Amino acid sequence: MLSSEIKYAVNELSLGHVVGMPTETVYGLAARIDCASGIEAIFKIKERPFFDPLIVHISDFNQLGEVVKTIPEIAKILANTFWPGPLTLVLPRSQKLNSLITSGLDTVGVRMPSHPVALDLIMAAGVPLAAPSANKFGKTSPTTAAHVRNEFKRENIFVLDGGESQVGIESTVLLVRPKAEICELSILRKGHILKSDIENALKSQPFKYEFIEVADKNQAPGHMKHHYMPSVPLVLCIGARRPSEELREVMQKRLTELPDKIEEVAIVKPAAGIHRIAELVLDEDPVLAARKFYSQLRELAETKPDCILLYRLPSQYTERWESLFDRILKAASLVIP
Ligand code: TXA
Numbered sequence: 065m066l067s068s069e070i071k072y073a074v075n076e077l078s079l080g081h082v083v084g085m086p087t088e089t090v091y092g093l094a095a096r097i098d099c100a101s102g103i104e105a106i107f108k109i110k111e112r113p114f115f116d117p118l119i120v121h122i123s124d125f126n127q128l129g130e131v132v133k134t135i136p137e138i139a140k141i142l143a144n145t146f147w148p149g150p151l152t153l154v155l156p157r158s159q160k161l162n163s164l165i166t167s168g169l170d171t172v173g174v175r176m177p178s179h180p181v182a183l184d185l186i187m188a189a190g191v192p193l194a195a196p197s198a199n200k201f202g203k204t205s206p207t208t209a210a211h212v213r214n215e216f217k218r219e220n221i222f223v224l225d226g227g228e229s230q231v232g233i234e235s236t237v238l239l240v241r242p243k244a245e246i247c248e249l250s251i252l253r254k255g256h257i258l259k260s261d262i263e264n265a266l267k268s269q270p271f272k273y274e275f276i277e278v279a280d281k282n283q284a285p286g287h288m289k290h291h292y293m294p295s296v297p298l299v300l301c302i303g304a305r306r307p308s309e310e311l312r313e314v315m316q317k318r319l320t321e322l323p324d325k326i327e328e329v330a331i332v333k334p335a336a337g338i339h340r341i342a343e344l345v346l347d348e349d350p351v352l353a354a355r356k357f358y359s360q361l362r363e364l365a366e367t368k369p370d371c372i373l374l375y376r377l378p379s380q381y382t383e384r385w386e387s388l389f390d391r392i393l394k395a396a397s398l399v400i401p
């Protein structure tokens with residue numbers, strides 16, 4: 065990356081503007097954590113509700129101490145194992161942090177991205193950067209600079225081009241809650257770092273931990289039923305290929321019956337009937353499938369079919385496929401069992 069572009073981005077950030085930042089997962093919309101107007105601009109530009117907290121991105125381990133209150137031993141091991149990389153740790157927050165970033169919660173999500181341009185930018189800014197994925201709220205996440213420029217055409221933001229995001233879906237979000245006897249771990253969002261990867265990293269350590277499901281919605285905000293939706297309806301069909309006419313009729317009927325909104329997220333419906341169907345075929349390799357998925361979704365939506373159809377095959381139920389299908393289920397307007 066040209067240092068002149070990083071310099072320009074650093075200046076934009078210090079003016080309270082947001083900057084498009086490449087990361088290995090997806091592109092982010094970044095602002096300095098110490099710049100209230102920049103943080104406010106993220107929510108405004110993204111049209112994101114204030115109850116959904118932002119992830120803080122750091123470039124070195126010392127910055128972790130500036131944003132959290134304490135670093136549980138287990139969090140140290142996980143950070144040493146997986147950073148820089150696609151794991152976000154949700155930890156007790158520092159009181160110094162702008163509460164807009166954390167949506168008033170007593171925790172903060174932190175990660176050290178591995179993309180060299182993200183690391184260069186955070187280092188040059190000299191302060192951690194808060195960044196959600198660089199898409200309008202509820203829409204498909206961006207994996208190229210062009211996706212970000214397209215999404216925010218009207219806002220005309222500066223975007224650093226770091227090529228295609230190699231992971232392609234957002235980081236794993238892990239809530240770490242140390243209790244007296246045991247540390248509770250909860251995966252709030254699945255991602256490239258798997259539960260089994262975390263278990264492996266902790267295998268030979270003396271610390272006790274257990275995975276628990278989070279029942280309290282306040283601890284896992286931002287987890288609406290729908291998200292990542294493309295501009296035309298996505299239909300997920302479970303199992304083997306169906307005769308097309310029969311399937312078209314089922315889709316036509318069920319898509320028109322959908323509610324307009326679920327949990328404040330507008331459900332994408334066909335403009336008229338279902339005539340032209342575009343099929344999205346996932347790569348056979350789950351890692352490549354995740355890398356390409358958001359791009360494929362955007363490209364197909366741009367051809368303006370009446371709907372996009374995707375099959376979930378029997379081979380796509382291993383742990384490695386879970387995070388991608390979590391996104392697909394949320395992006396889908398309709399699932400046909
Ligand atoms: O890979 C990623 O994580 C990307 C790149 C840009 O780093 N960022 C990203 O940010 O996906 P965003 O804002 O689109 O998603 C962050 C998720 C949200 O679901 C949010 O609710 C959750 O992380 N989150 C952030 N801080 C949290 C906290 N303190 N407690 C619980 N959930 C939190």
Ligand code: MG
Nearest residue numbers: 196197205234
């Ligand atoms: Mg997002």
